[in-house]
Amino acid sequence: xxxxxxxxxxxxxxxxxxxxxxxxxxxxxxxxxxxxxxxxxxxxxxxxxxxxxxxxxxxxxxxxxxxxxxxxxxxxxxxxxxxxxxxxxxxxxxxxxxxxxxxxxxxxxxxxxxxxxxxxxxxxxxxxxxxxxxxxxxxxxxxxxxxxxxxxxxxxxxxxxxxxxxxxxxxxxxxxxxxxxxxxxxxxxxxxxxxxxxxxxxxxxxxxxxxxxx
Numbered sequence: 001x002x003x004x005x006x007x008x009x010x011x012x013x014x015x016x017x018x019x020x021x022x023x024x025x026x027x028x029x030x031x032x033x034x035x036x037x038x039x040x041x042x043x044x045x046x047x048x049x050x051x052x053x054x055x056x057x058x059x060x061x062x063x064x065x066x067x068x069x070x071x072x073x074x075x076x077x078x079x080x081x082x083x084x085x086x087x088x089x090x091x092x093x094x095x096x097x098x099x100x101x102x103x104x105x106x107x108x109x110x111x112x113x114x115x116x117x118x119x120x121x122x123x124x125x126x127x128x129x130x131x132x133x134x135x136x137x138x139x140x141x142x143x144x145x146x147x148x149x150x151x152x153x154x155x156x157x158x159x160x161x162x163x164x165x166x167x168x169x170x171x172x173x174x175x176x177x178x179x180x181x182x183x184x185x186x187x188x189x190x191x192x193x194x195x196x197x198x199x200x201x202x203x204x205x206x207x208x209x210x211x212x213x214x
Contacts, residue, residue, distance in 0.1 A: 003084040006047040007121065013043050016125040031126070033115045040118060048085035053078050053114065056093065060105070063172035071174060074098050074105035080117040092117050097180050163194040170201040 001009075017031050017039055044050065057077040062070055074097070081091045094117045098108025118124060164186050171179040176197070185193040 001047065001084055002086050003049070003082060003088040003090050006049045006084040007082065007090070009047045010040065010043050010049060011122050013046075014039060014122055014124055018126055031115070033111045036115050036118050036124070039124075040122065050083055051114075051117075052081045052083065053110065054081070055110075058106070063099075065173045066169060067173075069101060071099045071101055071172060072103070072105040073172075074100075074109045076106065076109040076113060078110065078113045078117075080114065080121075082121065090121075092121050094120075095180060097178075099174050099179075160189055160191060160194070163191065163198060166198055167194060167201070170198070170205075175201045175204055 017035050055076055055078050059075040061073045063073050065071055076096045076098075077093065078096055079091050079093045081089050083089045094113040096109035096111070096113025096116075098105045098110075098112060100108055167182055167186060170176065171182055176182050182197050185197060
């Protein structure tokens with residue numbers, strides 16, 4: 001069986017993986033790499049597919065938290081090659097990011113990259129998918145104004161700089177599960193999404209402080 005037929009077979013047998021784990025610090029739900037491995041391993045064996053990772057690039061940085069501690073930040077560009085028993089293969093290149101206060105930053109980056117490589121290649125469904133007919137929205141008038149760069153939505157010329165600095169502090173402190181997405185928002189100078197990200201981080205920080213005060 002070639003890799004294309006094998007992957008199609010695997011996709012046909014993978015069960016949905018729900019966001020059943022809860023982050024203890026920030027309270028969000030997520031799908032862990034253990035759930036992914038436990039679900040796909042016997043199916044990969046059945047279709048004789050195996051996966052080989054290759055780290056293409058790696059970057060490590062040390063970041064200081066607001067409390068004065070040190071976080072080790074690892075960014076890894078990893079190529080995952082999926083092989084079938086006839087020798088055919090396909091590859092997927094994924095960026096994994098991980099932060100840790102000890103020596104597990106690279107391990108976390110590798111685990112995250114593997115998880116998302118599997119999500120994307122096998123199109124692993126969740127149990128949270130909604131029927132599009134479940135929600136309806138009233139029609140709105142089209143906006144005929146020309147598109148403007150997101151930075152023009154700032155209330156002042158300095159707002160982007162202030163938002164960027166605050167978000168970077170929260171990224172370094174580990175308040176975002178996917179800091180790469182926040183970095184993309186910063187790079188795009190999307191003021192609206194930067195405000196939303198900052199509000200979310202502040203909310204998590206406030207909730208944690210309230211729990212600790214109880």
